[in-house]
Amino acid sequence: MTIRAREASKLFNSNKLAALADGDYSYVEKVAREFLNQDVSKIAVCDIYDHTYQRLSQEYRSEYYFKNTIARRRLLGRHSLKTATMLSEFRVGSSKADCVILNGKSTCYEIKSxxxxxxxxxxxxxxxxxxxxxVYVVCSAKNLESVLKAADERVGVLELTRKNYFSEKRAATPRVDPINVDLLVKSLRKEEYIELVRxxxxVIPSVPNSKLVSFCKSALKTVDPEQIATSFIEVxxxxxxxxxxxxxxxxxxxxxxxxSYQFSSLQVEALKSIFGACKESRCISHTSEESSLS
Structure with missing residues (x-):
């Protein structure tokens, strides 16, 4: 019995990773047997993930694949975790931005696979x-022309090519209008907009909760918009x-x-242990091979 790429891609879902962290290897083993045709006793967990991901890069590039490529090539490829942060599914009004990277500026990536x-x-x-x-739209070749026509001219367009690199089809125009304070406050958590005001x-707001949002909006509207835009990133x-x-x-x-995913502290430690052991065994194996060749 075999499974298709779409089903195998569930290996990267939060619930499957949480299950793995909790000690349930059943889906990982299922993918190894029925998608990779591997003997589960002879392949490491990290290799199952790597080999599955490699096949998915050719057979099923889901939203997860797009997000992961943005994280690899934009967040880590251009920046450092010491100076940049990536947010996933960041609420903006009635929408959720797929990816937002914050360094010295805020860049939004909306995915259209x-x-x-x-x-x-x-x-x-x-x-x-x-x-x-x-703001950028990241898309595949299939809907590139439609995106170029539909997207506001201020929006940049990136194509994720078949070789899994980004090809910039249109550069984004930097925002020139003042940041929308009402939308900003609505997009932030309570502790974040309070800190922004402070x-x-x-001023540390000391008003009833029923008046807090209104107070913070009014306070922020007295501040230079560019200062708000910078502080918003820092917070x-x-x-x-x-x-x-x-x-x-x-x-x-x-x-x-x-x-993107929220794990308990125990699950985080378990995942670090599972995949850390894989990396360590690879290093040991590589060192042993080098020694045998010397």
């Missing part, structure tokens, strides 16, 4: 353009810091998982 429709694209981009410094006005980088220890412990196919 070949399995997505463009039904809400205009609405989504209208929200993002009010908040982020730059940093920019020196989010501090409050939503990526777990560099987990990122460094997991294979490159799971970078997005470390960023």
């Amino acid at each position: 070949e399995y997505d429709t463009l039904n809400r694209l205009e609405e989504q981009l209208n929200d993002y353009l009010k908040l982020f410094d730059e 940093r920019n006005t020196g 989010l980088k501090e409050k939503r810091l990526n777990d560099s220890n987990l990122l460094n412990a997991l294979p490159s196919s799971l970078i997005n998982a470390a960023i």
Whole structure:
């Protein structure tokens, strides 16, 4: 019995990784047997993930694959975890931005894979353009022309090529309009917009909860918009810091998982142990091979 690429891609879902962390290897073994045709007793967990990811890069590039490629090539390829943070599914008005990378500026990436429709694209981009410094749509060749026609001219367009590199088809135009404070406050968590007010006005709000949002919006509207835009990035980088220890412990196919998924502290330690052991055994094996050749 074999399984298709779409089903195998569930290996990268949060619930499957949580199950693995809790000691349930059943789905990992199923993918090894029925998708990779491997003897589970002769292949390491990290190799199952790597080999599956490699096949999916040719057979089924899901939203997860796009996000992981953004994390690899944009977050880690261009920046450092010491200076940049990536957010996943960041709420903006009635939309959720697939990926947002924060360094000295805020860059939003909206994914439109070949399995997505463009039904809400205009609405989504209208929200993002009010908040982020730059906005991109990342798409496959299948819907490239449709995206170029549908997206606002200020929005950049990146094609994820068949070789799994980004090809910039249109550069993003940096935001020139003032950041939309109402939308910003609506997009932040309570502790984040309170901190934003404190940093920019020196005031710690002491009003009833029923009046807190209104107070914070009014306070922030007295501040220079560019100062707000800069502070917004700084606050989010501090409050939503990526777990560099987990990122460094997991294979490159799971970078997005470390960023996007919420695991318990016990699950985090278990995943670090499972994949850390794989990396260590690879190093030992590699060293042994070098010794035998010398």
